[in-house]
Amino acid sequence: MSTLSCHVLDTTCGQPAAGIAVEIYRFGESQSLAKGLTDQDGRFKFELLDLASDCYCLRFITEEYCLEHFKQCFFPLADVVFISDEQQAHYHIPLLLSTFSYSTYRGS
Template sequence: MTISTHVLDAARGRPAVGVRVRLEHGGATVAEAVTGPDGRITGWPSDTAGVHRLVFDTGGVAPFFPEVVPDFRVTEPGEHHHVPLLLSPFAYSTYRGG
């Protein structure tokens, strides 16, 4: 299984570059990265079922939300899980992408 994310700055209509993101599982950090020029982090390996957490350091893009922390459940460890984040100054949304 792999886990990826895509951070978009909805207020500016472009990818959010330079956002630190941490992947956690079982209370431990599994991986860390920074979004690239396209706002993406791809291919974090994970072969473990259960609840995972992405911790987005969003203070530089949306100061009202210094962090966004969605938890998500992996039931099929062989599948790819893509969790995008859409940010604006006073709102955010996330979902399971393709």
């Protein structure tokens, strides 16, 4: 089994994005496996979740943050779909967020 953490960086100001809701789903399913909010450092660790080898969707619900910080929202959520391998001990997925774009990568 693998563990999962994530963080969000507001690239318009180069600061962590606190208070963004994050949820994890098995890809194609609608029942959330776990959820939480990014902390003051823009990070969240899914403490009680162990990922089996499967395809997952990590959902960042960005609408409230975007409206508050950008005064508009183009992407109300950002889904990151990834495949886990339980032989991998940990996955870290960052989200780089700005007014009209977002990107992600496999972190360490």
